[in-house]
Amino acid sequence: MEFSYPETGWHMGVSTTSPPIRTSLSRMGSGRKARARRRAASAGADSNGDVPPARSEERARTRQEIAPHSLEELKRIDPPLLPFHLAAQSKARASLLAASGRVPTAAWRGGFAIAAADLALETLKAPWFREEVPPTTPIERIWLSELREGLDVYGRIVWCLRFGYIYAAAALTRRYIERWTYNLAFSYEIDRPKGLTDVEYFRHVWARQPAHLVEADVGSDWAALSEILHGRSVPLGSRTMAVELDLKDVDRRHVSDFIVRCASAPLNQVRVCVGLAAANQQNEEIDRMLVAPLSAFDFDVVEPSFLSVFLEPPDYDFVTSERSSTLRQWGQAYRRIVRRSLGAPLELRSFHAWMPLEERWVRAGDEARRAFVLERHTMGDAFDPDVLRGRLIRLRAITEMTGLVATSTEARARKQALRAAAAAMESAWVLWLQDVDDSMTCVRGAIESVARARTHRLKPTKAARMEAQATPPSPSRWVEAAGWRRMSVFVRALSELAHIQERSRHRSSRALLTALQGDVVPASAASTARGHALEKVQMLLAHETAAGLAETHTKLAASFREHTIFETEAESEASLSDWLERAFALSNHDFGPSELARSQRKGSAE
Numbered sequence: 001m002e003f004s005y006p007e008t009g010w011h012m013g014v015s016t017t018s019p020p021i022r023t024s025l026s027r028m029g030s031g032r033k034a035r036a037r038r039r040a041a042s043a044g045a046d047s048n049g050d051v052p053p054a055r056s057e058e059r060a061r062t063r064q065e066i067a068p069h070s071l072e073e074l075k076r077i078d079p080p081l082l083p084f085h086l087a088a089q090s091k092a093r094a095s096l097l098a099a100s101g102r103v104p105t106a107a108w109r110g111g112f113a114i115a116a117a118d119l120a121l122e123t124l125k126a127p128w129f130r131e132e133v134p135p136t137t138p139i140e141r142i143w144l145s146e147l148r149e150g151l152d153v154y155g156r157i158v159w160c161l162r163f164g165y166i167y168a169a170a171a172l173t174r175r176y177i178e179r180w181t182y183n184l185a186f187s188y189e190i191d192r193p194k195g196l197t198d199v200e201y202f203r204h205v206w207a208r209q210p211a212h213l214v215e216a217d218v219g220s221d222w223a224a225l226s227e228i229l230h231g232r233s234v235p236l237g238s239r240t241m242a243v244e245l246d247l248k249d250v251d252r253r254h255v256s257d258f259i260v261r262c263a264s265a266p267l268n269q270v271r272v273c274v275g276l277a278a279a280n281q282q283n284e285e286i287d288r289m290l291v292a293p294l295s296a297f298d299f300d301v302v303e304p305s306f307l308s309v310f311l312e313p314p315d316y317d318f319v320t321s322e323r324s325s326t327l328r329q330w331g332q333a334y335r336r337i338v339r340r341s342l343g344a345p346l347e348l349r350s351f352h353a354w355m356p357l358e359e360r361w362v363r364a365g366d367e368a369r370r371a372f373v374l375e376r377h378t379m380g381d382a383f384d385p386d387v388l389r390g391r392l393i394r395l396r397a398i399t400e401m402t403g404l405v406a407t408s409t410e411a412r413a414r415k416q417a418l419r420a421a422a423a424a425m426e427s428a429w430v431l432w433l434q435d436v437d438d439s440m441t442c443v444r445g446a447i448e449s450v451a452r453a454r455t456h457r458l459k460p461t462k463a464a465r466m467e468a469q470a471t472p473p474s475p476s477r478w479v480e481a482a483g484w485r486r487m488s489v490f491v492r493a494l495s496e497l498a499h500i501q502e503r504s505r506h507r508s509s510r511a512l513l514t515a516l517q518g519d520v521v522p523a524s525a526a527s528t529a530r531g532h533a534l535e536k537v538q539m540l541l542a543h544e545t546a547a548g549l550a551e552t553h554t555k556l557a558a559s560f561r562e563h564t565i566f567e568t569e570a571e572s573e574a575s576l577s578d579w580l581e582r583a584f585a586l587s588n589h590d591f592g593p594s595e596l597a598r599s600q601r602k603g604s605a606e
Contacts, residue, residue, distance in 0.1 A: 071404055071553050079559035083397035086564075090396035090426075093246065097164035098311035102253065103303055104260045107158045108353035110267055112297035114151050115352040116289035117271050120278040121148060122338050130367060147277060150180065150270035155360030156434070157263050160427070161256045163311050167229070167243050167420075168427030170255075171441040171498075173262045174225040177218060178500040180266035181205050182596065183273070185502075192502070199223050206265060212293040213268040221262040228255075229441065229498075231420025231449045232472065244419035245403045245426065264294055285346055301353040310361045313430045314368035315392060316385040324365050331362030364434055371435065392429070397564050398538060399426045402545045409548060413467050414456035418548065421449035421541055432534050437497050437506070439530060444494035447537045448475035450544050451482035457547065458483070486584035490516060494533065496591065508591045515589070518582055536579060539565070543572050 069089065077085050126144035127133050133145045153176050160169035184190070185205045192201055202219035227234045233242040236258050241251040275290035289296075309327070312318040334355045376383045399422050406418035428442035455478060456463040462481060466473045473481075476491050493509035513529040542565045550557035561568060567575065 069404070071408055071549070071556060074404070075553065075556050080563050082559055083393055083564045086397035086400040087393040090400050094163065094311055098308040100249075101162050101164060101308070102256070103158060103162050103307075104253075104257045105301070106257065106260045106264070106294070107161070107357075108299075108301040108303075109294040109297040110154055110158070110260070110264070111353040111355070111357050112299065112348055113267065113271055113289070113292075113294055114154065114356040115348065116286055116346060117147075117151055117274045118338050118356055119341055119346060120274050120281070120283070120286050120290060122342060123278055123281045123283070128335065128363065129370075131370065144277065147270060147274050150266070150273070151356075152360050152363070154263055154267045154270075155357045156364070156436075157259065158357050159310065159361050159364075160430075161259060162307070164252075165427050165430050166247060166252065166255055166259075167423040167442060167445065168431050168438070169259050170225050170228045170243070171427065171431070171438050171445070173259050174222060174229065175438055175441060175498075175500050176263055176266045177202070177222050177225075180269040181218070182500060182502065184208065184269055209265075209269070213272070213291075214265050215294075216261055216265075218262075218265050221258075221265075224258070225262060229424075229445050230472065230475075231417060231424070231445065231452070233416070242416055242420065243423045244406075245399070245422050268294070289346070297348070299348070299350065299353065301350060304354060307354065307358065310358070313433045314365045315433055316372055316388050319365045319369040319372065324369065327362050328366060331359045331366065334359040367435070368433065394564060395425070395429045395538060398542045398545065401549070401560060401564070402541060405545050405548045408552065411456060411460075413463065414453050417449045417453035417456065418545070421446050421453060421544075424449060425538060425541055428534055428537075432530060437530075440494055440497040440533065443533055443537050444475060444491070444498045446541060447491065447494065448478055450537070450541050451475070451478040451484060453548070454482040454544050457544075484580065486580040486587075488583075489587045489589050490533075490536075490583045492591070493589075500596070502597050503594050504596050505591045505594050507595050508589070512586060512589050512591075515586055516583060539572070540576070543569075543576070 069085075074082065074085070121144060124144055126148055127141065128148065130145075133142060137145075153172060157169050157172045157176070160166070160172065181202055185192075188205075188208050190205055190208065193204070196204060199219035199222065202222050203217065206214050206218040224234050224236075228243050231242065233240050236251075236254040239251060239254055241247070241255060243255075247255070271290045275287055278286070278290075309323070318324055337355075372385075402418055402422040402425070406415050406422060409415040409418060424442045424445035428439050428446055431439035431442060452463070455466070459481065466477070466481065475495065476488060479485070479487060479491050489512060493512040496505045496509040510526070510529060513533050514525045517525055517528060517532045546557050546561050546565060546569070549560060561572075565572065
């Protein structure tokens, strides 16, 4: 294959790394900080990734100790403490998953493969951090940053799987497949034949790759990931499962193994591109490793128990803590190892399975810390971490309450919708803290599931007809059925950002999310757009959860509204109506042509 650098700045494809768009702390709601004690137990896995019987019993006891409270038990909580109690429950669940989680064995093979790719990128002096790639960066260096990001996404996926954010892992993996499918099609100049479905197109493109680099049917895998993100059930192995906050261990293992397999094809494509970029470095050993199948890295690996310390999302408290400073040294240690390995034969050791992934987890915290430092400098005295703490408490509380309401809901489809909405919202705010557009994939999944649950509550007959259709309804269909047609343009923007395909329109979708904020200071509007979208869908979920709760627990629903939502039902409806009118006023927003279409890149890319 021969490749050339397009003048647009992206080699063989498109840059998907947008500038940091962290929601300004000045835009977050007020609140207080709640902390739950963290559990430091390790998984104790053997060389096969299995948990010894004694450890399994301890896990079972721990799970029973912090099992989600029932709605009846929540009635005994002092109402003002309700959101803090729910947030603590969320943290306890995360701690349990950190103590008992499991990285699929196949993921370690990816770690070994990334170690070889990191060494190749180091020979090219590829950047590690975003701040090393300003807008004036030469095209070739931007491409090296894109390759690093391609490796980083795999590490992000494994982190989500390790700590229980299955929905986020699925969202990351689907976009990962799409981004590097685009890359592969661009490289081979593969046009999309008319009449091909998405699944058929993915198969068509990946057929150009050597069989040993594509472990499965990429088209079918992409379709299954889409089903997960739409909150529907998918068959995995001998089981059928749908995503929720607290998956059974067996379902978590099945879906984690599946997602790692799905991520292998795009990871392999990134490795091939790294090899091409480093082709002139004359290191035959690394060259062979970059095109070897992941199965070639089949070494026995025992997950270090200390990896459980990475359970915390990169919020302000974590990234500015002494713990984070210690972990930062671990990331620096790996980068020193890579630098010192230049010119020497690459000898893979057991730490190469997990240390390249660990470095990416550390670096995510480093990037978040730098963003907070910049924000403090920009905002001055207006910078207040307490408002972020309050917002995260609220997000955790809403998510946990939605999960509990789902458990008590009898109608199967409505229960499934609420469970999916809770999982999607939790993953949305976790990825939002990491400043990635994948958070909007989760926001779109959340609004689809909220609309589906609302339709089942208000229009059960219509909802049943929609569920029975041969072709499942789209997110926009559920939103319209729920009575929210005026926000169609908002859903369109989220849908555009949820994909990386030749027809995607990311720039104009970000512009729409920016314009929707209304009263935001223009200078900061682009930096708060994703956070605003998250907040609006968070409130829709909270209102639907409160409505479902009121069906059986009127007083508890009132407490939830007063102390978590901070609005009465009438105030919520009025606020929603105002926002819907704002969205409707933008219904003629011009999304324009796709900036990713090859026809838009003629002359610069071909």
